[in-house]
Amino acid sequence: MKQRSTRVRLIALGAAAIIGLAACGGSDDASQDASEDEGIETETSDSGFLTTGNDCTAGKTLAEGKLTIATGNPAYEPWVVGDAPESKEGFEAAVAYGVAAEMGFSDENVVWVRTGFDEAIQPGAKNFDFNLQQFSITDERKQTVSFSDPYYTTNQAVVGFADSPVAGATSTADLKGLKFGAQAGTTSLDFITNVIKPDTEPFVYDDNAGAKAALEAKQIDAIVLDLPTAFYVSAVEIEGSKVIGQFPATDGVAADQFGMVFDLGNPLVECVNEALSRMRDLTAELATFEEEWLSTYVQAPVIAVE
Amino acid sequence: MTSSSSSERRSFERAQRRRSTLIAAASTTAVLAAVIFLVPRMPRWDRVKKSFFDIDQASDSFPRLVDAFWLDVKIFVWTVPAIFIVGLLIAIARNTRTPALFPLRALAATYTDIMRGIPVILWIYLVGFGVPGLGLERPYNSPLLWGSVALAMTYSGYVAEVFRAGIDSVHEGQRAAARSLGLSSTQTMRFVVLPQAIRRVVPPLLNDLVSLQKDVALVSLIGPIEILRQAGIDKAKFANFTPYVVAALIFLSVTIPLTRLTDYLLSRERRRTSGTRVA
Numbered sequence: 001m002k003q004r005s006t007r008v009r010l011i012a013l014g015a016a017a018i019i020g021l022a023a024c025g026g027s028d029d030a031s032q033d034a035s036e037d038e039g040i041e042t043e044t045s046d047s048g049f050l051t052t053g054n055d056c057t058a059g060k061t062l063a064e065g066k067l068t069i070a071t072g073n074p075a076y077e078p079w080v081v082g083d084a085p086e087s088k089e090g091f092e093a094a095v096a097y098g099v100a101a102e103m104g105f106s107d108e109n110v111v112w113v114r115t116g117f118d119e120a121i122q123p124g125a126k127n128f129d130f131n132l133q134q135f136s137i138t139d140e141r142k143q144t145v146s147f148s149d150p151y152y153t154t155n156q157a158v159v160g161f162a163d164s165p166v167a168g169a170t171s172t173a174d175l176k177g178l179k180f181g182a183q184a185g186t187t188s189l190d191f192i193t194n195v196i197k198p199d200t201e202p203f204v205y206d207d208n209a210g211a212k213a214a215l216e217a218k219q220i221d222a223i224v225l226d227l228p229t230a231f232y233v234s235a236v237e238i239e240g241s242k243v244i245g246q247f248p249a250t251d252g253v254a255a256d257q258f259g260m261v262f263d264l265g266n267p268l269v270e271c272v273n274e275a276l277s278r279m280r281d282l283t284a285e286l287a288t289f290e291e292e293w294l295s296t297y298v299q300a301p302v303i304a305v306e
Numbered sequence: 307m308t309s310s311s312s313s314e315r316r317s318f319e320r321a322q323r324r325r326s327t328l329i330a331a332a333s334t335t336a337v338l339a340a341v342i343f344l345v346p347r348m349p350r351w352d353r354v355k356k357s358f359f360d361i362d363q364a365s366d367s368f369p370r371l372v373d374a375f376w377l378d379v380k381i382f383v384w385t386v387p388a389i390f391i392v393g394l395l396i397a398i399a400r401n402t403r404t405p406a407l408f409p410l411r412a413l414a415a416t417y418t419d420i421m422r423g424i425p426v427i428l429w430i431y432l433v434g435f436g437v438p439g440l441g442l443e444r445p446y447n448s449p450l451l452w453g454s455v456a457l458a459m460t461y462s463g464y465v466a467e468v469f470r471a472g473i474d475s476v477h478e479g480q481r482a483a484a485r486s487l488g489l490s491s492t493q494t495m496r497f498v499v500l501p502q503a504i505r506r507v508v509p510p511l512l513n514d515l516v517s518l519q520k521d522v523a524l525v526s527l528i529g530p531i532e533i534l535r536q537a538g539i540d541k542a543k544f545a546n547f548t549p550y551v552v553a554a555l556i557f558l559s560v561t562i563p564l565t566r567l568t569d570y571l572l573s574r575e576r577r578r579t580s581g582t583r584v585a
Contacts, residue, residue: 185542
C-alpha cells in the first residue's frame with residue numbers, strides 16, 4: 001500500500017518534469033506526448049491508460065507492449081540502490097526508466113529480470129530486451145552481442161588501504177611492485193595487465209566481495225575498479241580503504257564506456273540509441289542522473305600512466 | 307556325441323556374438339547420425355557453434371589455458387602427498403583399539419564427518435579467506451597455500467574412509483595370527499594389516515585422485531588464476547564460451563588416462579582375487 005502510493009507520487013513527479021521540459025523545450029515528440037498522457041491518467045485514476053511503446057518499438061520487444069530489462073543479481077550501488085531497480089533509485093535504474101519513458105513505455109510496463117554475466121552473453125534466446133549492469137563496450141564482445149551507444153563513460157581507479165604502500169602513488173611506476181586484485185572478466189583486469197603491468201600476476205575474484213576479503217586478509221594491496229564503484233566500495237564496503245587515484249583516459253588508455261547488451265542483431269538497439277541520444281542532447285536527462293547518483297563519485301587524484 | 311554338441315555350442319555362441327556386434331554397431335551409427343544430422347538443423351545452431359566451437363577463439367586461448375593449467379598440476383602434485391599422509395593417519399587413528407585412545411577415535415570420526423559433509427567450495431572460501439584474515443603476513447597468507455590446505459583437508463576426509471574400508475576388509479584372522487606370533491598391535495598394523503589393506507584400495511584411491519584433479523580448479527575462487535579462471539577471463543573478454551570447451555578438453559586429456567588406469571588396476575585386482583571370470 002505504502003509502496004503503491006510512493007510509486008504514484010513518483011510517476012506524478014516524473015510526469016510533471018516531462019511536462020515542464022516539454023513546455024520549455026517545445027518538443028512535440030510522439031513518445032513524450034504519450035508519456036504526458038500516461039502521467040496525467042495515472043494521476044487522476046489509479047488504473048488508467050498505460051502506454052506500451054512507440055512506433056519504433058512495435059513488435060520488437062520480447063513481450064508485446066512490455067519492456068523487459070535485465071540487471072545483475074545482485075545489482076550493486078551506486079548503479080542500483082538497495083538491489084531494487086523498481087524503485088528507480090541508482091544511476092542505471094534511473095537510466096533504464098528514462099529510456100523506457102523515451103520509448104513510450106509507462107513504468108508499469110517495465111519488467112525487471114536478473115541475469116549473471118554469462119546468461120547475458122550465452123547464445124540461446126534471451127529473456128530480456130536489454131541488459132544493463134556496467135557492461136563495457138568492447139570490439140571482441142560485439143562479435144557475440146549487440147551494444148547500445150554508451151550511457152556512461154568512466155575511468156579506472158585504484159582502491160587500497162589508506163595506510164598501505166599503495167597510498168600516495170602518483171604514477172603507474174609506483175604501482176608496479178604491488179599485488180593487484182580485480183573482478184574476473186572486467187576491463188579493470190585488462191587494465192592491470194595491459195597498462196599497470198605489475199611484477200606479479202594479479203589475483204582474480206568472482207565479485208567485489210572476494211576482492212574485499214582478499215584486501216582485508218592483505219593477500220592483495222589494491223583493487224582496480226571503475227571509478228563510481230571504487231568510491232562506493234571504499235566508502236561503504238571496505239572500512240579503512242580509499243580511492244588512491246584514477247587513471248585518465250589518454251593515448252593508449254581508452255576510457256571505459258558502459259552500454260546496454262542486446263541479443264546480437266536485435267532491432268530494438270536503434271530505438272534505444274534514439275532514446276539515449278535524446279536523453280543526452282535534448283533533455284539532458286543523462287547528465288541529470290549522473291549529477292544525482294554519481295556526482296559525489298568522480299573527484300579523485302589523477303595517477304599518471306607511464 | 308560330446309564333441310559334436312560342444313562344436314554346436316561354439317557355433318551358436320559365435321552367431322550370438324556376431325549378432326550382438328551388429329546390433330551395437332547399428333545402434334551406434336543411428337545415434338551418431340541423428341546427432342550429426344539433427345543438431346546442425348536446430349534453429350540457433352550457428353550461434354551455438356560460434357559461441358562454443360569457434361576454432362580461431364580456441365587456438366587463440368589455447369596457449370594461455372595450457373599455461374594456466376600448470377598451476378592446477380602444481381596444486382595437485384603438492385596436495386596429494388599431504389592428503390595420503392593425513393588420510394592414512396586418520397584411518398589408523400580410527401582403528402586403534404586401546405580404550406584410553408577413545409578421544410582420538412572420536413576426533414578422527416568427527417574430522418571425517420565434517421570434512422566430507424562440507425562442500426569443498428565452501429571450505430575453500432572459509433579457509434582461504436578466513437585463516438589469512440587472522441593477520442598472517444605474506445607469504446604465509448597466500449591463497450594458494452590456504453586453498454591447497456582446504457582442498458587437502460576435505461580430500462583427506464574421503465581418503466581416510468577409503469583407507470578405513472581397506473583396513474576393515476582385512477580378515478580378523480590375520481590380526482589374530484600376527485598377534486599369536488608375538489607381534490605387537492602396532493607391528494601387526496604396520497607389517498600385516500596395512501600392506502594388504504592399501505593394495506586393495508588403490509583403485510578407489512585413484513578414483514578420488516581423478517575427482518581431486520577437477521576440484522583443484524576451485525582454488526581459483528579465492529584469487530589464483532588457474533585454467534578455469536583463465537577460461538572465464540577469456541570468455542568474458544571475447545563474450546565467447548569456446549575457452550571453456552578447450553579447458554574441458556585439457557582436463558579430459560589428463561583425467562581419461564587416469565580413469566583408464568584405475569579401470570585397469572580394478573580389473574587386475576578382480577582377476578587376482580576372484581579366480582575365473584564369468585562372461
